[in-house]
Amino acid sequence: MKRKLLEYLCCPDCAGQLELTEVLATEANEIIQGRLGCITCKSVFPIVRGVPRFVSRDLLEADKAATAASFGWQWQHFTHTDELYADQFLGWIAPVEPSFFKNKIVLEGGCGKGRHTELAARWGASEVVGVDLSAAVETAFAATRNLDNAHIIQADVYHLPLTRSFDYAFSVGVLHHLPDPRAGFRSLASRVKPGGHISAWVYGAENNQWITRYVNPVRKLTSRVDQRALLQFSKLPTGLMFLATKLIYGPLNQSVAGRKLAGHLFYNDYLNAISKFGWREQHTIVFDHLVAPTSHYISREEFAEWWNDVHATEVNIGWHNSNSWRGFGKL
Numbered sequence: 001m002k003r004k005l006l007e008y009l010c011c012p013d014c015a016g017q018l019e020l021t022e023v024l025a026t027e028a029n030e031i032i033q034g035r036l037g038c039i040t041c042k043s044v045f046p047i048v049r050g051v052p053r054f055v056s057r058d059l060l061e062a063d064k065a066a067t068a069a070s071f072g073w074q075w076q077h078f079t080h081t082d083e084l085y086a087d088q089f090l091g092w093i094a095p096v097e098p099s100f101f102k103n104k105i106v107l108e109g110g111c112g113k114g115r116h117t118e119l120a121a122r123w124g125a126s127e128v129v130g131v132d133l134s135a136a137v138e139t140a141f142a143a144t145r146n147l148d149n150a151h152i153i154q155a156d157v158y159h160l161p162l163t164r165s166f167d168y169a170f171s172v173g174v175l176h177h178l179p180d181p182r183a184g185f186r187s188l189a190s191r192v193k194p195g196g197h198i199s200a201w202v203y204g205a206e207n208n209q210w211i212t213r214y215v216n217p218v219r220k221l222t223s224r225v226d227q228r229a230l231l232q233f234s235k236l237p238t239g240l241m242f243l244a245t246k247l248i249y250g251p252l253n254q255s256v257a258g259r260k261l262a263g264h265l266f267y268n269d270y271l272n273a274i275s276k277f278g279w280r281e282q283h284t285i286v287f288d289h290l291v292a293p294t295s296h297y298i299s300r301e302e303f304a305e306w307w308n309d310v311h312a313t314e315v316n317i318g319w320h321n322s323n324s325w326r327g328f329g330k331l
C-alpha cells in the first residue's frame with residue numbers, strides 16, 4: 001500500500017478517518033505489512049502482503065464468498081496477458097477513450113487480477129484504485145505495484161472503504177455476478193464526485209435466453225466441482241467454441257458475402273468478436289461461465305433504471321456484441 005492511498009480511504013463501518021497505526025514491513029514505496037485504524041470507531045484493518053484488507057471472512061454471505069473464491073482462484077491461475085485486453089476494455093467502456101483517464105481519480109469496482117486498473121494507470125489517471133473481494137488482489141497487487149498511481153484494496157463493493165472523491169468509476173463484467181447487481185452499481189456511484197462519470201458493462205437478458213435455459217442448470221453443478229477438475233472439463237466446450245470461431249465465424253465474417261450468411265448463425269456478433277482470441281483467452285471465458293455460482297442477465301429496461309436510481313445524466317447505453325449492455329453517464 002502506497003501512503004498516498006490514505007487520502008481516499010475511510011472506515012467502511014462508520015466512514016471515519018483512517019490512520020496508519022503500525023508499519024511492520026516496507027519495500028520501496030509500499031507498506032507490505034501494517035495496520036490501519038479508524039480514528040472514530042477504533043476498527044482495525046490489516047495490511048497484508050501490500051494490500052489493505054477490509055474483509056472479514058465470516059461476515060461474507062455464502063454465495064458472495066463462493067463467487068469471490070471461484071474468481072480468486074481463476075484470476076490467480078489465468079495470469080497471462082493479452083494485447084487484445086486494451087481493445088476489449090475499450091469496447092466495454094465505450095465511448096470512453098484512453099485520453100479520458102488523463103489526470104482523473106479513478107475507481108474500479110471488481111478489479112480481478114488488475115488488468116484494467118493497470119491500463120487506467122498507464123493511460124494517465126492521476127490515481128486509480130482497484131477493489132476486489134477475492135484473493136485475486138494478490139495478482140492485481142503484483143501487476144500494479146510498480147505503477148506509482150495504482151492502488152489495490154481487498155473490500156466488498158457494497159461496503160467500500162472509500163470517500164466520495166472519484167472523478168470516474170467503472171465496473172466491467174463484475175456487477176452481474178453480485179447477489180444484488182443494482183445495489184453494487186449504486187454503491188460505486190456513491191463514491192463518484194458530483195459531475196464525475198461512471199461506466200458499467202453487464203450481461204444482457206436479451207439474446208441470452210439460451211444461457212439462462214441451458215447453461216445455468218449446468219453452472220449449478222459446475223460451480224461446485226473442484227476447480228482443477230473443472231479447468232480440465234471446460235476444455236471440451238472450449239474446444240468446440242475454438243474450432244467454430246476459428247473455422248467458421250472468423251473466416252465467414254471476413255467478406256461481405258460471408259457476413260451476410262454469418263448473420264444467420266447462432267450468436268454471430270459475439271463469436272465473431274472472440275474469434276480473434278487465442279486458446280487461453282477462450283478457455284478463460286468458458287471457465288468464467290461455468291465457475292460462477294451467481295450470474296444475472298440484465299434487460300435494457302432494468303439497466304436503464306440503474307442510471308435513473310443514481311440520477312445520472314447524459315446517459316449513453318449501448319448494445320455490445322449482441323449479448324451485453326454497456327453504459328456511461330454523468331453524475
Ligand SMILES: [Zn+2]
Nearest residue numbers: 011014038041
Ligand atoms: Zn470507523
